[in-house]
Amino acid sequence: MSQNVVRIDEAPLFELLTVGSLFLVALIGTIIAYQAYRGYRRNDAPSMLYLAVGLLLLTLCPFLINVAVTTLFSAEQVITVFLENVSRLVGLVAIMYSLYGQH
Amino acid sequence: MGERCSVAAKRIEFSRSEKPDRFSYRCRNDELTVSEDTDLSTVLAVLDDEYAREILTNTSIEPMSASTLSERCDASLPTIYRRLERLEECHLVTExxxxxxxxxxxxxxxxxxDRLELSLEDGSFALELTYRDEDVAxxxxRLWEGMR
Structure with missing residues (x-):
């Protein structure tokens, strides 16, 4: 693993941009999800809870999965991308349920 | 909460010509989608009530439950609920x-x-209702529930 460590000052530009944009997506997504969660608490609207969960799975979770999997397991990139996409898929299902579900 | 402090203005225009005793109005700014059945006489009738005004003055300091309001205004719960319902219809109070x-x-x-301004110019009344800004959440x- 040690030979694969990328120093931040030597990292290719697009790798840095990818991590940066993923971080921004996670940050902004979390802010919107937080407002949705507040909407759920203030208005007692369950659909807003599912929306908040969906937004987190769509934005924050892929970022966390990316960081966790690459640092802890040093897994192949295909696996990381697969897990990220599973998280996004579940997130979209949660938002679908928020829109169309009976609650 | 800081978000409560800013204001969003909404201008409602009345013109006498269309319906003689029921003022019609037009929304200039649909930033706040206020239901289209608040008219001048309704707003004035709601405010022409001591309890309704007391509810407004009390709840402008901090949010209150109906039972707290019933104590503060020295009125029965049904009275408070009736006033609250009328105030909510005009969006003067939020729940x-x-x-x-x-x-x-x-x-x-x-x-x-926030402010109520009635002006008469060129043969028509213009009522400007300025609401406190709605919380983002x-x-x-409201938007998301409206999409469902």
Missing amino acids: ETELAPDGNHFSVYSANL DKFT
Whole structure:
């Protein structure tokens, strides 16, 4: 693993941009999800809870999965991308349920 | 909460010509989608009530539940609920649900009126109702629930 460590000052530009944009997506997504969660608490609207969960799975979770999997397991990139996409898929299902579900 | 402090203006125009005794109005700014059945006489009739005004003054300081309002205004609960309903119809008061420590839900009300301006110019009344800005989370909820 040690030979694969990328120093931040030597990292290719697009790798840095990818991590940066993923971080921004996670940050902004979390802010919107937080407002949705507040909407759920203030208005007692369950659909807003599912929306908040969906937004987190769509934005924050892929970022966390990316960081966790690459640092802890040093897994192949295909696996990381697969897990990220599973998280996004579940997130979209949660938002679908928020829109169309009976609650 | 800081978000409550800013204001959003909404201008409602009345013209006498169309309906002689029911003022019609037009929304200039649909930033706040206020239901289209608030008219001048309704707003004035709601405000022409001591309890309704007391509810507004009390809830402008902090959000209050109906039972607290009943104590503060020295009025019965049904009286308070009737006033709150009329105030809510005109969007002068907003309702929020809070969770009590015992797990029950209860509603608190807060005043939503900032300024009311009635002007007469060129043969028509213009009523400018300035509301306090709606909380982002509530606006978001209203929009999302509207899509469902």
